[in-house]
Amino acid sequence: MNLIDFHCDTLMRLYDIAQHPDSNESLWQNNGQIDVSRLLKSGYAAQFFACFLWLEGSCVKDSFYEDALAMADILRHEIKRHPEHIAFAGNFKDYQENRKRHLLSAFLTVEEGGILDGNLMRLDALYEKGIRILTLTWNYENCIGYPNIIPKYRQKGLKPFGLDVVSRMEELGMIIDVSHLSDGGFEDVFSHSKRPFIASHSNAREILNHPRNLTDEMIRKIAEKGGVIGLNFGGEFLQKTGRSTVEAMLPHIRHIQNVGGHEVLAIGTDFDGVEEDMEIRGCQDMPYLIQALERYGLSASEIEGICYENAEKFLKRYWEN
Secondary structure (H helix, E strand, C coil): CCEEEEEECHHHHHHHHCCCCCCCCCCCCCCCCCCHHHHHHCCEEEEEEEEECCCCCCCCCHHHHHHHHHHHHHHHHHHHHCCCCEEECCCHHHHHHHHHCCCEEEEEEEECHHHHCCCHHHHHHHHHHCEEEEECCCCCCCCCCCECCCHHHCCCCCCHHHHHHHHHHHHHCCEEECCCECHHHHHHHHHHCCCCCEECCCCECCCCCCCCCECHHHHHHHHHHCCCEEECCCHHHCCCCCCECHHHHHHHHHHHHHHHCCCCEEECCCECCCCCCECCCCHHHHHHHHHHHHHCCCCHHHHHHHHHHHHHHHHHHHHHC
16 A cells, blocks of 8 residues: 655654754664655655654744755665655655655755744745645744634734745645634635645644634635645544544544545654654554554545545646646
């Protein structure tokens, strides 16, 4: 079974570790939840690697932008070291070519649009660096808009600069990611976007009433635009106990499929961004997810759709239409 994961925070983890001279962890092999050697053994076709920045409040330091570029360089370095196993992908054609050559496709993303700091030229520079998804906000207000995690911001929409960002991203061919975005900001993305957009790592609010999860209306609107939703493995977004189990994932899977259709659901594990007790501890355990979904009665076509086909179809829609 092939696998495509729309979101992990592994590059941030490795960037932090690299500040310690005695570290010998790398993207090829490390003690986190994802590394390239395990991705290959587990049958992954593509992994989207996020350059995640932990900005505090709305105060943006220049170093955060440079930090994101440095995280992207970690991936580039690993590709140079192992060209027989992994290759960069910047669009659907690249992905197809990598599949033909039996290579893992590595996509780059940025989680935290605040690193733009009101400078649209930075967006173009990120695209040139290979960034193909931008998660507009994280958990703080930024120059683009507001997070969904803070109640007073939940209904606020995108800022004027945020609308400019949405427009420019679509011109460039950079995918808009609404995970973490306020409910009001989501509505602005839906109203102003002309191309499909995604929620790279979000679940169903109807199943667990957490602001990071999507309402039924949001699920329908993402599907209407031709986008996808990556199932988040973080326990706090799955069930009240906070434990991440396959059993807790199933109600979200069924609900998102029932509301948005079977082609809207994909995977966005949030590996290396979630640290709580997890039944699926890392990418090496993903075959267990497939086995569990089979036991729960999902059809082969449903499982293939969730694991990779829906993601493939989205990438094709986005970059070839």
